[in-house]
Amino acid sequence: AQSVTQLDSQVPVFEEAPVELRCNYSSSVSVYLFWYVQYPNQGLQLLLKYLSGSTLVKSINGFEAEFNKSQTSFHLRKPSVHISDTAEYFCAVSVYRASGTYKYIFGTGTRLKVLA
Amino acid sequence: GAVVSQHPSWVICKSGTSVKIECRSLDFQATTMFWYRQFPKQSLMLMATSNEGSKATYEQGVEKDKFLINHASLTLSTLTVTSAHPEDSSFYICSASFNPSGTSGRITQYFGPGTRLTVL
Numbered sequence: 001a002q003s004v005t006q007l008d009s010q011v012p013v014f015e016e017a018p019v020e021l022r023c024n025y026s027s028s029v030s031v032y033l034f035w036y037v038q039y040p041n042q043g044l045q046l047l048l049k050y051l052s053g054s055t056l057v058k059s060i061n062g063f064e065a066e067f068n069k070s071q072t073s074f075h076l077r078k079p080s081v082h083i084s085d086t087a088e089y090f091c092a093v094s095v096y097r098a099s100g101t102y103k104y105i106f107g108t109g110t111r112l113k114v115l116a
Numbered sequence: 117g118a119v120v121s122q123h124p125s126w127v128i129c130k131s132g133t134s135v136k137i138e139c140r141s142l143d144f145q146a147t148t149m150f151w152y153r154q155f156p157k158q159s160l161m162l163m164a165t166s167n168e169g170s171k172a173t174y175e176q177g178v179e180k181d182k183f184l185i186n187h188a189s190l191t192l193s194t195l196t197v198t199s200a201h202p203e204d205s206s207f208y209i210c211s212a213s214f215n216p217s218g219t220s221g222r223i224t225q226y227f228g229p230g231t232r233l234t235v236l
Contacts, residue, residue: 032223043122043209044160044227051223090159094223099165099173101148102213102223106159 002027002095006107013081014115021076021110023065023091032094033074034104035065039087047089050074086114119143120212122228129200130236137195137231139210145190146212150225151183154207166193200235207232 005024013019025031032051036044048059055067065076074091091107119142129135139149148167152160164180166172166187174180182204184196193212197204211225 034224036227041207041230041232043120043229044211046224046226049224094225099167101165101167103162103165104150104160104225108159111157 002093002105004091004093004105004107006089006091006110008110009108010111010113012113012115015083016080018079019077019081019085019112021089021091021112023074023076023107025072025074025091025093027072027093027095029096031067032102033065033067034092034094035063035074035076036090036092037087038090038109044090047076081112081114083114083116085112087112117143118214118226120146120210120226120228122210122231124231125229126232126234128234128236131201132199134196134198135200135233137197137208137210137233139193139195139212139228141191141212141214141226144212144214146193146214147190148213149187149193150211150213151185151193151195152209152211154209154230156207160209163195197233200233202235205233205235 003026034049035047037047038044048057050067058064063078089110092104094102121140123138151163154160163178164172164174166185168187168190172185187193209230211227213225
């Protein structure tokens with residue numbers, strides 16, 4: 001069965017420092033990977049995704065993630081974080097179902113806390 | 117693009133009453149909509165998947181008679197929590213995907229802002 005593991009439940013980091021949020025997946029078929037960000041009492045916002053092509057994907061606000069097939073990872077990185085990056089981050093894999101639709105399997109989330 | 121709205125954003129109701137939550141795709145046709153439930157400080161739990169014009173597919177352990185889902189049009193899905201009880205209090209989030217030529221749209225989900233339900 002496919003699964004997504006986010007090993008770090010909380011990551012505290014000082015402002016302007018780099019950060020890496022880890023995500024590992026298990027899947028025996030083609031994978032489509034996503035990172036979402038959730039601010040308090042809000043829905044999820046798509047940060048970036050890997051469907052195919054270049055293994056390094058970037059968001060407009062400075063985050064990037066690299067799909068590593070051999071290590072089954074899709075870690076999220078940012079070279080310099082801001083206070084406003086404080087949020088919950090979810091990694092997800094989209095899996096195909098017999099009904100013809102796709103279903104997300106989410107990780108348990110990582111709470112990024114940026115300290116002044 | 118790909119904006120999803122939910123209404124209401126929060127609702128408080130008495131135990132035993134029913135509550136309807138709407139999920140709308142504002143700028144695209146959502147062939148598939150998903151309903152999730154999220155407990156405090158936890159991940160999202162998929163409740164059901166609905167395709168426009170057909171019955172919803174519920175995940176194991178989700179009571180279909182309690183959580184009624186309707187996807188009558190390509191831009192609207194509703195979740196009705198029937199005879200709500202305090203244990204149904206939660207944050208409910210919908211998402212939608214679409215089906216253009218190619219699979220990218222079907223693979224990616226766009227989420228609504230969520231509805232916080234409190235049952236007294």
